[in-house]
Amino acid sequence: GQQVMQIPQYQHVQEGEDFTTYCNSSTTLSNIQWYKQRPGGHPVFLIQLVKSGEVKKQKRLTFQFGEAKKNSSLHITATQTTDVGTYFCARGGGADGLTFGKGTHLIIQP
Amino acid sequence: DAMVIQNPRYQVTQFGKPVTLSCSQTLNHNVMYWYQQKSSQAPKLLFHYYDKDFNNEADTPDNFQSRRPNTSFCFLDIRSPGLGDAAMYLCATSRKGTSGPAYNEQFFGPGTRLTVL
Numbered sequence: 531g532q533q534v535m536q537i538p539q540y541q542h543v544q545e546g547e548d549f550t551t552y553c554n555s556s557t558t559l560s561n562i563q564w565y566k567q568r569p570g571g572h573p574v575f576l577i578q579l580v581k582s583g584e585v586k587k588q589k590r591l592t593f594q595f596g597e598a599k600k601n602s603s604l605h606i607t608a609t610q611t612t613d614v615g616t617y618f619c620a621r622g623g624g625a626d627g628l629t630f631g632k633g634t635h636l637i638i639q640p
Numbered sequence: 641d642a643m644v645i646q647n648p649r650y651q652v653t654q655f656g657k658p659v660t661l662s663c664s665q666t667l668n669h670n671v672m673y674w675y676q677q678k679s680s681q682a683p684k685l686l687f688h689y690y691d692k693d694f695n696n697e698a699d700t701p702d703n704f705q706s707r708r709p710n711t712s713f714c715f716l717d718i719r720s721p722g723l724g725d726a727a728m729y730l731c732a733t734s735r736k737g738t739s740g741p742a743y744n745e746q747f748f749g750p751g752t753r754l755t756v757l
Contacts, residue, residue, distance in 0.1 A: 563745065563746075571750075572730055572748040572749065572750050572751050573683065573730070573732075573746075573748050574748070575745035575746065575747070578744075578745060618682055618683075626688075626695075627673050627685040627688050627695075627697070628673075628683075628685065628746060629685070630682035630683055630684075631682065632681070632682050633682050635680075
Protein backbone atom coordinates (compact mmCIF):
# COMPACT_ATOMS: atom_id res chain seq x y z
CA GLY A 531 0.00 0.00 0.00
CA GLN A 532 1.05 3.59 -0.49
CA GLN A 533 2.79 5.27 2.38
CA VAL A 534 1.31 7.60 4.93
CA MET A 535 3.70 10.14 6.41
CA GLN A 536 3.45 10.80 10.11
CA ILE A 537 5.02 13.59 12.17
CA PRO A 538 6.58 14.23 14.55
CA GLN A 539 8.60 11.08 15.15
CA TYR A 540 9.10 11.91 18.82
CA GLN A 541 7.25 14.31 21.09
CA HIS A 542 8.26 15.19 24.63
CA VAL A 543 5.63 16.95 26.71
CA GLN A 544 5.16 17.86 30.32
CA GLU A 545 2.27 16.09 31.98
CA GLY A 546 -0.82 18.21 31.50
CA GLU A 547 0.30 19.67 28.17
CA ASP A 548 -1.50 18.93 24.94
CA PHE A 549 -0.15 16.65 22.20
CA THR A 550 -0.87 16.37 18.48
CA THR A 551 0.33 13.95 15.83
CA TYR A 552 -0.28 14.40 12.11
CA CYS A 553 -0.69 11.97 9.28
CA ASN A 554 -0.46 12.92 5.59
CA SER A 555 -0.92 11.13 2.30
CA SER A 556 -0.19 12.24 -1.26
CA THR A 557 -3.29 10.40 -2.43
CA THR A 558 -6.89 10.38 -1.25
CA LEU A 559 -7.51 7.96 1.57
CA SER A 560 -10.57 5.73 1.73
CA ASN A 561 -10.18 5.59 5.48
CA ILE A 562 -7.69 6.17 8.24
CA GLN A 563 -7.30 4.17 11.41
CA TRP A 564 -5.43 5.11 14.57
CA TYR A 565 -3.69 2.68 16.90
CA LYS A 566 -1.84 3.05 20.19
CA GLN A 567 1.05 0.84 21.19
CA ARG A 568 2.26 0.97 24.76
CA PRO A 569 5.96 0.25 25.43
CA GLY A 570 6.41 -3.52 25.22
CA GLY A 571 2.82 -3.97 24.05
CA HIS A 572 0.94 -4.53 20.83
CA PRO A 573 -1.07 -2.07 18.72
CA VAL A 574 -4.57 -1.43 20.01
CA PHE A 575 -7.25 0.06 17.80
CA LEU A 576 -8.45 3.52 18.78
CA ILE A 577 -10.71 4.69 15.97
CA GLN A 578 -11.49 4.68 12.26
CA LEU A 579 -12.39 7.75 10.18
CA VAL A 580 -14.03 7.42 6.78
CA LYS A 581 -15.92 10.65 6.02
CA SER A 582 -14.47 13.87 4.68
CA GLY A 583 -14.07 16.43 7.48
CA GLU A 584 -15.02 13.89 10.12
CA VAL A 585 -14.25 14.72 13.76
CA LYS A 586 -14.56 12.14 16.51
CA LYS A 587 -13.86 12.45 20.22
CA GLN A 588 -12.97 9.89 22.85
CA LYS A 589 -12.68 11.62 26.21
CA ARG A 590 -9.45 13.64 25.92
CA LEU A 591 -8.67 12.39 22.40
CA THR A 592 -9.88 14.22 19.29
CA PHE A 593 -9.47 12.68 15.84
CA GLN A 594 -9.90 14.61 12.60
CA PHE A 595 -10.03 13.59 8.95
CA GLY A 596 -9.28 16.34 6.45
CA GLU A 597 -11.79 17.67 3.97
CA ALA A 598 -9.73 16.31 1.08
CA LYS A 599 -9.24 12.97 2.90
CA LYS A 600 -5.48 13.31 2.56
CA ASN A 601 -4.61 14.10 6.15
CA SER A 602 -5.62 13.25 9.66
CA SER A 603 -4.67 14.25 13.17
CA LEU A 604 -4.91 12.99 16.72
CA HIS A 605 -4.98 15.54 19.51
CA ILE A 606 -4.73 14.68 23.20
CA THR A 607 -5.77 17.33 25.68
CA ALA A 608 -4.02 17.54 29.05
CA THR A 609 -1.78 14.50 28.69
CA GLN A 610 -1.49 11.98 31.51
CA THR A 611 1.24 9.44 32.18
CA THR A 612 -1.10 6.72 30.92
CA ASP A 613 -0.95 8.31 27.47
CA VAL A 614 2.68 7.25 27.03
CA GLY A 615 3.24 5.11 23.95
CA THR A 616 3.47 5.23 20.19
CA TYR A 617 0.54 6.44 18.15
CA PHE A 618 0.22 5.10 14.63
CA CYS A 619 -2.04 6.13 11.84
CA ALA A 620 -2.74 3.47 9.25
CA ARG A 621 -4.52 3.23 5.95
CA GLY A 622 -6.38 0.24 4.63
CA GLY A 623 -7.42 -2.73 6.67
CA GLY A 624 -10.20 -5.15 5.98
CA ALA A 625 -9.05 -7.72 3.47
CA ASP A 626 -5.97 -5.76 2.45
CA GLY A 627 -3.95 -5.30 5.60
CA LEU A 628 -2.78 -2.04 7.08
CA THR A 629 -0.07 0.30 5.92
CA PHE A 630 1.18 2.10 9.01
CA GLY A 631 2.73 5.49 9.36
CA LYS A 632 6.07 5.50 11.17
CA GLY A 633 4.35 6.50 14.38
CA THR A 634 4.82 9.25 16.92
CA HIS A 635 6.48 8.28 20.18
CA LEU A 636 4.91 10.26 23.01
CA ILE A 637 7.15 10.76 26.03
CA ILE A 638 5.62 12.44 29.07
CA GLN A 639 7.68 14.10 31.76
CA PRO A 640 5.98 14.28 35.15
CA ASP B 641 -12.79 -13.62 26.53
CA ALA B 642 -12.38 -13.61 22.77
CA MET B 643 -8.82 -12.96 21.85
CA VAL B 644 -5.78 -13.44 19.65
CA ILE B 645 -3.16 -15.73 21.13
CA GLN B 646 0.43 -16.09 19.99
CA ASN B 647 2.88 -18.79 20.96
CA PRO B 648 5.55 -18.71 21.99
CA ARG B 649 5.93 -15.17 23.34
CA TYR B 650 9.70 -15.43 22.99
CA GLN B 651 11.56 -17.59 20.50
CA VAL B 652 15.28 -18.02 20.16
CA THR B 653 16.66 -19.76 17.11
CA GLN B 654 19.98 -20.21 15.43
CA PHE B 655 21.02 -18.66 12.17
CA GLY B 656 19.56 -20.79 9.38
CA LYS B 657 17.48 -23.05 11.64
CA PRO B 658 13.80 -23.14 10.60
CA VAL B 659 11.30 -21.76 13.06
CA THR B 660 7.50 -21.71 13.24
CA LEU B 661 5.41 -19.13 15.07
CA SER B 662 1.77 -19.79 15.80
CA CYS B 663 -1.33 -17.69 16.17
CA SER B 664 -4.83 -18.67 17.20
CA GLN B 665 -8.01 -16.67 17.57
CA THR B 666 -11.35 -17.13 19.25
CA LEU B 667 -12.96 -14.17 17.47
CA ASN B 668 -14.08 -16.25 14.46
CA HIS B 669 -12.64 -13.59 12.17
CA ASN B 670 -12.18 -14.50 8.53
CA VAL B 671 -9.01 -12.46 7.94
CA MET B 672 -5.68 -13.14 9.63
CA TYR B 673 -2.51 -11.13 9.15
CA TRP B 674 1.16 -11.40 9.96
CA TYR B 675 3.19 -8.26 10.59
CA GLN B 676 6.89 -7.84 11.30
CA GLN B 677 7.88 -5.05 13.67
CA LYS B 678 11.50 -4.13 14.26
CA SER B 679 12.62 -2.02 17.16
CA SER B 680 11.19 1.52 17.15
CA GLN B 681 9.59 0.94 13.75
CA ALA B 682 6.04 0.53 12.52
CA PRO B 683 4.54 -2.91 11.92
CA LYS B 684 5.08 -4.06 8.34
CA LEU B 685 2.56 -6.36 6.69
CA LEU B 686 4.07 -9.64 5.48
CA PHE B 687 0.96 -11.43 4.22
CA HIS B 688 -2.60 -12.24 5.11
CA TYR B 689 -5.31 -14.81 4.62
CA TYR B 690 -8.83 -13.83 3.62
CA ASP B 691 -10.60 -17.07 4.49
CA LYS B 692 -8.40 -19.59 2.65
CA ASP B 693 -7.07 -17.12 0.10
CA PHE B 694 -3.43 -16.28 0.69
CA ASN B 695 -2.23 -12.76 -0.14
CA ASN B 696 1.49 -12.12 -0.14
CA GLU B 697 2.97 -8.62 -0.02
CA ALA B 698 5.25 -7.96 -2.99
CA ASP B 699 8.32 -7.27 -0.87
CA THR B 700 7.94 -10.16 1.56
CA PRO B 701 11.02 -12.41 1.21
CA ASP B 702 10.51 -15.99 0.03
CA ASN B 703 12.08 -17.04 3.32
CA PHE B 704 8.74 -16.31 4.95
CA GLN B 705 5.82 -18.67 4.44
CA SER B 706 2.44 -19.03 6.05
CA ARG B 707 -0.19 -21.69 6.60
CA ARG B 708 -3.79 -21.44 7.71
CA PRO B 709 -5.14 -24.95 8.32
CA ASN B 710 -8.47 -23.71 9.65
CA THR B 711 -10.29 -20.51 10.63
CA SER B 712 -8.75 -20.37 14.08
CA PHE B 713 -5.08 -21.00 13.42
CA CYS B 714 -2.38 -19.39 11.32
CA PHE B 715 1.34 -20.15 11.25
CA LEU B 716 4.38 -18.18 10.18
CA ASP B 717 7.29 -20.30 8.96
CA ILE B 718 10.73 -18.78 8.58
CA ARG B 719 12.71 -21.29 6.56
CA SER B 720 16.22 -20.00 7.13
CA PRO B 721 16.28 -17.17 9.66
CA GLY B 722 18.95 -14.56 9.26
CA LEU B 723 20.15 -11.99 11.75
CA GLY B 724 18.01 -9.40 10.01
CA ASP B 725 14.86 -11.39 10.77
CA ALA B 726 15.13 -10.72 14.48
CA ALA B 727 11.99 -8.78 15.29
CA MET B 728 8.59 -8.85 16.92
CA TYR B 729 6.08 -10.80 14.86
CA LEU B 730 2.50 -9.70 15.32
CA CYS B 731 -0.57 -11.65 14.33
CA ALA B 732 -3.81 -9.76 13.80
CA THR B 733 -7.38 -10.57 12.81
CA SER B 734 -10.35 -8.73 11.42
CA ARG B 735 -13.75 -9.46 10.01
CA LYS B 736 -14.46 -8.68 6.39
CA GLY B 737 -18.05 -9.11 5.33
CA THR B 738 -19.66 -9.11 1.92
CA SER B 739 -21.61 -6.06 3.00
CA GLY B 740 -21.06 -3.29 5.52
CA PRO B 741 -17.79 -1.40 6.08
CA ALA B 742 -14.97 -2.14 3.69
CA TYR B 743 -12.47 -1.73 6.49
CA ASN B 744 -12.73 -2.90 10.05
CA GLU B 745 -10.50 -2.66 13.06
CA GLN B 746 -7.76 -5.18 13.51
CA PHE B 747 -7.18 -7.07 16.72
CA PHE B 748 -3.56 -7.77 17.47
CA GLY B 749 -2.05 -10.57 19.49
CA PRO B 750 0.71 -9.90 22.03
CA GLY B 751 3.41 -10.83 19.53
CA THR B 752 6.33 -13.26 19.43
CA ARG B 753 9.76 -11.76 19.88
CA LEU B 754 12.23 -13.66 17.72
CA THR B 755 15.94 -13.66 18.50
CA VAL B 756 18.38 -15.11 15.97
CA LEU B 757 21.77 -16.18 17.27
